[in-house]
Amino acid sequence: MAIADWVQRQLAKAPPWSDEQFEEVQKLLCPPAPPEEFMHWRVRLYCGHICEVTRLRRHERPDGGVTDKERCAECGLNPSVIVAFEPLVSG
Template structure:
């Protein structure tokens, strides 16, 4: 059963009651077994892969961009397959802690990795956004060049074409 909580931007979903007593269902057992098999397969594939160079690591950091600021994260209470209850932070734009994709978490208490999420509820934002800074000067709108303005390269190409046409006319005389 899913219920919802509305934030300013997102309608967060709830599944079950993480703090209530819970007995894993057959579906939970099946999802956990599948998660373990998938995790083991990924570990085998990673072990076969060549090690990354520092350049490749740096390129990956560039592609991923800066870390997500805390005010863009939502806190969640999760009940894991192993029975432990943990808090986790996820991006606020997602209505579920699993993002609809990865419904497992490593348990910090018993170290079961992965442990499927069997119940979850939103707790609120991880942090408040920073206050907006007031600029001392009013910002001017950016000036855009007129639509009929051409680039230097376009003008140079047109100039060269006109010179060639002029030379062709002179040669005909």
């Protein structure tokens, strides 16, 4: 437990990161996926609104099989459950 306490003390002394620093570290640790790895979906939300979302292609569904919730950009309901979806095909 002494190590965890030491780490907490060191972190408390560290200066806060700017948004730019945080974004740079995020890019290094989690590089963005190339555009061809994304798929666009049209989803109908429980609130009745329809919106388009972008998700990684490796998921067979826009919820990634993990969560069926999405924030509605139109009415702000958060979360609003995805009740239907269809892939959008580029023409």
